Amino acid sequence: MHIGRIVFVKQNIKKMGGSGSSGGGKRPTSNSLGKDCDDIVIIAYLQSPSATALSRIRVGILLPVIYFEKKVLVINEDSEIIGAIGGVNMAKLANCMTKNHQYFAEVLLIVGGKCKVKITHI
Numbered sequence: 001m002h003i004g005r006i007v008f009v010k011q012n013i014k015k016m017g018g019s020g021s022s023g024g025g026k027r028p029t030s031n032s033l034g035k036d037c038d039d040i041v042i043i044a045y046l047q048s049p050s051a052t053a054l055s056r057i058r059v060g061i062l063l064p065v066i067y068f069e070k071k072v073l074v075i076n077e078d079s080e081i082i083g084a085i086g087g088v089n090m091a092k093l094a095n096c097m098t099k100n101h102q103y104f105a106e107v108l109l110i111v112g113g114k115c116k117v118k119i120t121h122i
Contacts, residue, residue, distance in 0.1 A: 037096035042119040043108070046074055046083025049115050053082045057115075063105045065119055067097035074105045074117060083115055093119070 053076060057063065063074050063082060072085040072093045085093060093103065105117035 037099065037101040038121050040092065040096065040103070040119070040121055042085070042089045042093070044085060044089055044117065044119070046115045046117060047086045049083035049113060050081060051113055053080050054110060054113065054115055056080075057082060057107055057110070059107050059110060061107050063107065063117070065093070065097075065103040065105050067094050070094070072097070085119065089119075 057076060063076060065085070066073050066075055072090045074082045074085070076082055084090070097103070102122040103119050104122055105119045107115065108118055109116035
């Protein structure tokens with residue numbers, strides 16, 4: 001399913017990685033919903049992933065996270081839905097996204113029809 005063209009500003013995305021830290025600042029823990037929208041870090045499996053869309057992505061890529069029709073969705077560059085975020089995670093993300101916060105999902109694992117992502121603030 002396509003939901004129309006989504007403009008996603010990639011210049012603001014910086015893939016975090018490497019060993020070590022530049023120090024300073026707090027670092028949220030996995031699945032921390034944080035007190036602030038900027039601090040959200042969620043590691044979760046996508047709900048209802050699209051097998052077709054999964055076949056076109058790979059581990060390590062960054063995907064846009066959008067709020068559309070009361071759902072938090074992970075999409076690809078062509079605005080094709082990869083899967084949804086559910087539960088408490090969805091509620092907190094939806095609340096922040098309605099306040100103009102933006103997030104991306106890093107693909108951590110694809111096994112069969114399952115996809116694990118790490119969602120962080122842009």
